[in-house]
Amino acid sequence: MLVGLMQPFREPTPFARNISIQAKSKGIDILYMHPSNINEDDHTTSGMILKGDHWEEIQTHIPNTIDVSAFCLKFRHTIEYLQKHAYLTEDGKNKISKESVQQIMEKDAYLQTYAIPTSRCKTFSVIRGFLFKYGEVVVKPIYSQLGQKIYKISQINKDEFMIGYQKSSQKMNLQETFAYFQNIISKDKFIVQKYIPSRTHLGDPFDCRVHLEKNKNGEWVIAKKYIRIGTGQQVASNVQQEGNMFDVGMFLKLKFENDAPAVDEHINTFALNAANYTENVRKRELVTLGLDIGIDENQNLFLFEANSAPDTSLLQEEVTKLRTDYYTYLLEQTAERAPKAFV
Template sequence: MLVGLLQPFKEPTDLAKEISIEAQSKGIEILYMNPSDINEDDHIASGLVLKGDTWEDTEMPIPEIIDVSAFCLKSKQKIAYLQDRAYLTEGGRNKISKEKVQKVMEQDEHLQQYAIPTSRCKTFSVIKGYLLKYGEVVVKPIYSQLGEKIYKISQVNKDEFIIGYNKTSQKMNLQETFSYFQNIISKDKFIVQKYIPSRTHFGDPFDCRAHLEKNKEGKWVIAKKYIRVGIGQQVASNIGQNSSMLDTGMFFKLKFEKDAQSINDHINSFALNMAKKIETVRKQKLVTLGLDIGIDDSKRLFLFEANSAPDTSLLQEEVAKLRTDYYTYLLKANVELIPKEIV
């Protein structure tokens, strides 16, 4: 049995190796591919297969099942070609931005409690309106990675604002704030949100990353949860080397004491329901998802972001096992009968 693994890198990653080893134990061969390896004229794929501890070059027909990294979606022509010939775990259909995911929750009576008031901000007047209503707001790009370009604005009085970015903060008057943000939002697509104070006892921003995968029954499960703390950061908790990763059980006991278990259970329930909702909205079965969940001072949960290509560096073993379990589910279910859209 053959499954393709379409990744943006020419050289296989550590996770690709883990998946290949785990897949072999289940009777599945993995063909590691890059979009440039797809030959549309001959309908074959050049790629790599793991033999022992070595990756070897090979050519094979297009696999019937291809696990697609969301980072490969920019190769639109290749993805369109593959969609006509294989079952893809990610085809880019109906992608949900940071703005849209909040709207989706707002419109669902069971999920609206987790939504953060959000608007597109093409002009500073939208930001000013949010400041008048909430006092503190966050401005960030609709599409970004690793918590880049996230700003916090606090209104002190009518003509004084505090701008937080990375590990710095500075005071500005209204005109300076207007000029500063008008310049920023004119260069990219940004949203403004009500600020949610999800912070540790030491004042550092944190969130809970819930990483979800599909299992051997084709159902969502939480592969791992962990806390990300932005040490010394003004807003974001997921900025590369400036983040600290903590165990959820330990963190919840220290932060929430007797409410630790109920908060943990609440996150589990919300994450699984949110994953199903995103699939329904996107009209596509997915294989992986990362949800960044904040918890405010009153212990309410809020969804900060939904990531279709979550980092796997902290859970490669768990992902490899679940991902290959899901491959067996797809192969046994007969891929031809599996709808590419959820009707």
């Protein structure tokens, strides 16, 4: 049995090696692929298969099942070609942005309590309106990675504001704030959101990353969840910005004491419901999802972001086991999915 693993890197990654080893124990060969490997003229592809401890390059038919990284979606022509003949775990259709995820949640009776008031901000007047209504707001790009370009604005009085970015903060008057943010939002697509105070006892921002995968029955399970703390940061809790990670159980016990088990269970329930809802909105099955969840002092949960390509470097053992289990499920479903196979 052959499953393609399409990633945006020319050479196989450590994740590809680990998943190949795990898959072989289940009778599955992993063909490591890059979008440029596809040959549409004869419906074949080049790629690499792990043989022992080294990668061997081969030329073969295009697998009927391909696990596609969301970072490969920029190769639109190739993805459109492949989806006509193979089952892809990701095709980029109906993708949900940081802006639309909040708007979609607000329309659902269950999920609206987890939504954050959000608006596109093409001009500073939109930010000013949110500040007038909420007092503290966050401004961030619709498309960004690793918690970059995220700003917090607090209104001190009618003509004075506090601007927080990474580990620094500064006061500005209205004119300075207007010029500062008008310059920023004119260069990219930004949104403004009500600020959610998800903070540790020491005042550092934190969130709970919940990484979900599909299991051998094609059902969502939580592969791992962990707390990310942006030590010394003004807004973001991303570990790439000198943050720290903590065990969920230990952190919740320290912060919420006797209520920790209830908060933990709430996170689990919400994450699984959100994953199923995301599939319904996108009108397709997904293979992986990363949710960043904030928790305020009243134990309310808020969805900060939903990531279709969550980092696996911190939980490769959990992910490779579940992912290869899911491959067995996908292979069993191949006939029912009925894509036209290459001959």
